[in-house]
Amino acid sequence: MPRRNSTLNTVISVAVFIVLEAAALVMLSRNDSLQKVWISRAGHAIMGKVWGSTQAVGRYFSLSSANRQLAIENQELLSRLLEAEEKLRRVKVDSMSFPVNQGFSLIPAEVVKISRGKQHNYIILNRGFEDGVQDKSGVITACGVVGVVDAVSRHHSFVFSFQNSEVSISARLGDEGSNGILVWDGVSSNGAILKEVPLQYRHHQGDTVYTSGHSIMFPPDIPIGIVGDSKIVNGATNEISVSLFQDFKALRYVSIVHNNSLDEIEDLQP
DSSP, X not given: OHHHHHHHHHXXXXXXXXXXXXXXXXXXXXXXXXXXXXXHHHHHHHHHHHHHHHXXXXXXXXXXXXXXXXXXXXXXXHHHHHHHHHHHHHHHHHTTTOOOOOOEEEEEEEEEEEOXXXXXXXXXXXXXXXXXXXXXXXXXXXXXXXXXXXXXXXSOEEEEEEEETTOEEEEEETTTOOEEEEEEOSSSSSEEEEEEXXXXXXXXXXXXXXXXXXXXXXXXXXXXXXXXXXXXXXXXXXXXXXXXXXXXXXXXXXXXXXXXXXXXXHHHOO
């Protein structure tokens, strides 16, 4: 009798052990599936973040190429604009029955170095005489006047920035207003002063200031900035504050503009 009980207990123990092992295997199998799902989800999340970061990095490094392409397109548009304005001037002059040999050529360039926060700021461009650059050329963008080329090396140009106390530009108020002398205000990054404007010429805040065309370095009618406050100086002329369109803090791509008649004009000057 004791032997039968011992055998029965052994069989029961083995059966219970097998049942428990089977249950454990089922649970492990189910847990393993859940773990696979969790691992898969975590992996997908990580891959998504990595892919997103990779795309962001790719877009960041593609900005340089995109900006360069935009600068080239702006250069072409600016060149077409100047050509159209030159043709219009020639039409007006042709009606006076004498030939005109004028016009400006443009060379795209990129800023290599720029100084700010001084009274004699300068810019260095990545174009030189091998690229056709000459001294006494103007430097412009679609947003206005940038400076004047003072010296040229083989592959670079030294430019007096408009934000230089020694640089002045002939500018005009509106389409038909008076001409004056535009200079940097010496303080702000986008401020200028239009000097020597006769009192009889009216102006209003918000009027646009353009290049006058009375300079051998810059074509006429380039928008420069917006009129602000004004004051009377010595009871004879107005001094008008101007907010420049060009943001010198973000300056990178420019156009070097050269008057094709510069030598002939200088030969005529006393």
